[in-house]
Amino acid sequence: xxxxxxxxxxxxxxxxxxLPQMVIVIIFFFWPAAQAVWQSFFIQDAFGSRLIFVGFExxxxxxxxxxxxxxxxxxxxxALAVTASAMTIALFLAVQANREIRLSSFYKTMLIWPYAVxxxxxxxxxxxxxxxxxxxxxxxLEKKLGIAWSHLLNSxxxxxxxxxxxxxxxxxxxxxxxxxxxxxxxxxxxxxxxxDGASPLVRFWRIIFPLLSPTTFYLLVMNLVYGFFxxxxxxxxxxxxxxxxxxxxxxxxxxxxxxxNLDLGxxxxxxxxxxxxxxxxxxxxxxxxxxxxTY
Amino acid sequence: xIEHSKIRRAMPHVYLWLxxxxxxxxxxxxxxxxxxxxxxxxxxxMPLYPGDRFFQNYGDALLQGAKNLGASAFVMMxxxxxxxxxxxxxxxxxxxxxxxxxVFFDFRLRxxxxxxxxxxxxxxxxxxxxxxxxxxxxxxxxNSYPGLIMPMIVSATAVFLFRQFFMSVPRExxxxxxxxxxxxxxxxxxxxxxxxxxxxxxMFVIQFIYGWNQYLWPLLITTxxxxxxxxxxxxxxxxGADVQIEWQIVMATVLLAMIPPVAIVVTMQxxxxxxxxxxxx
Numbered sequence: 001x002x003x004x005x006x007x008x009x010x011x012x013x014x015x016x017x018x019l020p021q022m023v024i025v026i027i028f029f030f031w032p033a034a035q036a037v038w039q040s041f042f043i044q045d046a047f048g049s050r051l052i053f054v055g056f057e058x059x060x061x062x063x064x065x066x067x068x069x070x071x072x073x074x075x076x077x078x079a080l081a082v083t084a085s086a087m088t089i090a091l092f093l094a095v096q097a098n099r100e101i102r103l104s105s106f107y108k109t110m111l112i113w114p115y116a117v118x119x120x121x122x123x124x125x126x127x128x129x130x131x132x133x134x135x136x137x138x139x140x141l142e143k144k145l146g147i148a149w150s151h152l153l154n155s156x157x158x159x160x161x162x163x164x165x166x167x168x169x170x171x172x173x174x175x176x177x178x179x180x181x182x183x184x185x186x187x188x189x190x191x192x193x194x195x196d197g198a199s200p201l202v203r204f205w206r207i208i209f210p211l212l213s214p215t216t217f218y219l220l221v222m223n224l225v226y227g228f229f230x231x232x233x234x235x236x237x238x239x240x241x242x243x244x245x246x247x248x249x250x251x252x253x254x255x256x257x258x259x260x261n262l263d264l265g266x267x268x269x270x271x272x273x274x275x276x277x278x279x280x281x282x283x284x285x286x287x288x289x290x291x292x293x294t295y
Numbered sequence: 296x297i298e299h300s301k302i303r304r305a306m307p308h309v310y311l312w313l314x315x316x317x318x319x320x321x322x323x324x325x326x327x328x329x330x331x332x333x334x335x336x337x338x339x340x341m342p343l344y345p346g347d348r349f350f351q352n353y354g355d356a357l358l359q360g361a362k363n364l365g366a367s368a369f370v371m372m373x374x375x376x377x378x379x380x381x382x383x384x385x386x387x388x389x390x391x392x393x394x395x396x397x398v399f400f401d402f403r404l405r406x407x408x409x410x411x412x413x414x415x416x417x418x419x420x421x422x423x424x425x426x427x428x429x430x431x432x433x434x435x436x437x438n439s440y441p442g443l444i445m446p447m448i449v450s451a452t453a454v455f456l457f458r459q460f461f462m463s464v465p466r467e468x469x470x471x472x473x474x475x476x477x478x479x480x481x482x483x484x485x486x487x488x489x490x491x492x493x494x495x496x497x498m499f500v501i502q503f504i505y506g507w508n509q510y511l512w513p514l515l516i517t518t519x520x521x522x523x524x525x526x527x528x529x530x531x532x533x534x535g536a537d538v539q540i541e542w543q544i545v546m547a548t549v550l551l552a553m554i555p556p557v558a559i560v561v562t563m564q565x566x567x568x569x570x571x572x573x574x575x576x
Binding site for chain 1: 306307308310311314315317318319321322324325328336337339340341343388389390392393395396397398399400401402404405408411412413414415416417418419421422423424425426427429430434445446448449454461462464466467469470473479480482504507508510511514515526529530533542545546549552553556557559560561564567568571572
């Protein structure tokens with residue numbers, strides 16, 4: 001991309017312009033981030049009045065704690081399950097909607113709106129259907145199919161419920177991107193393959209899917225970020241990390257350890273690790289996007 | 296053969312309708328529950344068609360809220376609205392200025408500013424809650440609108456989108472305005488910003504929804520009922536034992552919490568889709 005025109009002889013103006021953004025970034029990101037790093041090297045004494053420097057002890061304790069390892073495994077399984085189901089379903093639906101069929105704009109609207117539903121509300125919707133006492137679906141499962149539904153006792157059911165709730169909301173987001181991606185696939189390319197006798201499936205996997213790979217990669221990162229970090233409201237509302245610690249994902253543990261257990265050093269150490277993880281993902285994503293823009 | 300192709304042509308419709316049904320059903324249950332009495336819901340299963348308490352329940356929810364809560368949906372809606380508007384408008388203004396500086400000026404700290412903004416691109420508040428909480432508490436901004444809004448303005452999505460758009464503006468336009476003797480800020484105000492209408496609209500939709508749907512942050516910093524947003528109210532109403540939950544009020548509040556963002560996405564669908572997919576390009 002060509003370089004943009006630059007205004008000359010303006011020494012102070014650019015600084016004034018970025019000032020508000022920089023102030024906000026510094027106060028609400030760099031300062032807390034620095035505090036997290038700082039706090040992660042300390043523990044509070046029993047009265048909460050004094051900080052004691054402990055070096056890397058908070059981190060070492062974390063890595064030695066089986067609960068942290070478990071939380072990592074649960075988060076990864078959950079994020080992968082949400083990513084895989086939400087992306088597969090969305091791609092399938094986008095392919096269906098992309099065919100030149102009547103009603104396509106109606107379908108589009110009807111599939112996009114859940115994007116606007118809060119993650120927390122998605123949790124409540126599914127919680128209400130599967131509540132063991134009042135849930136209609138829980139009642140159906142138990143009385144008609146003989147499956148006792150109790151996600152507060154059964155960890156597999158709990159995992160399933162949060163995965164469905166999180167994916168239910170995320171399909172819309174992926175659908176928007178996949179549909180846009182499909183619409184930018186050059187039609188002559190696909191037609192030429194059809195004339196050469198390629199079946200619809202071959203056309204999809206050999207031509208369309210490879211052309212979609214930038215979209216797929218972008219969505220992969222975004223969905224992992226969603227599954228790992230943005231699903232806190234569902235966990236908090238639907239399972240509270242339980243039963244036991246079966247659905248305690250990493251962000252839920254940061255919150256629990258910090259807000260409920262008041263282990264500030266431990267919570268800060270976890271924050272630092274998660275921040276590094278997100279920043280790593282951001283850089284990967286950004287490099288990827290920039291390469292696409294400038295080639 | 297003809298039969299076969301007929302079925303094949305019908306299949307996409309079948310799949311799409313199936314998906315729509317799966318998306319709509321949970322909402323339908325919520326709607327039904329919001330029109331019934333507490334007793335009807337508790338004696339599971341509740342009937343699957345709407346009851347006759349629509350006006351009663353929505354009236355109660357809007358004007359009083361659940362008994363164990365002490366906040367009406369009307370007040371909470373106001374708080375959600377202030378938060379959503381504060382975040383979306385604040386973010387757009389701040390980001391337009393920052394993107395203008397980064398794209399149209401060459402200054403010494405440009406690279407540094409750029410990277411320190413972009414590092415926050417995907418950073419959810421979830422991963423830095425305790426330290427951010429401490430900062431807000433040190434600044435005495437707990438239980439306040441600025442405290443609810445400002446930390447949420449951080450992320451760089453809007454700067455990113457505007458930067459991309461600004462870079463695609465033909466350089467001759469800026470050059471011409473300079474030759475005509477316009478000040479850089481005049482160019483910004485009367486040429487660049489009006490050109491940016493579409494991305495601004497897209498950003499507004501995305502950020503309004505983002506703000507309206509914030510959960511963890513208000514959960515942390517609003518301890519006074521007066522500052523509860525709708526989502527926090529719903530959480531508080533649900534945190535009692537099952538028998539005490541006034542499901543009909545909760546469900547009415549859930550629908551009220553969904554309607555504004557969904558209405559915005561549906562009515563501004565075109566701008567919204569364009570804005571979303573532009574950040575990726």
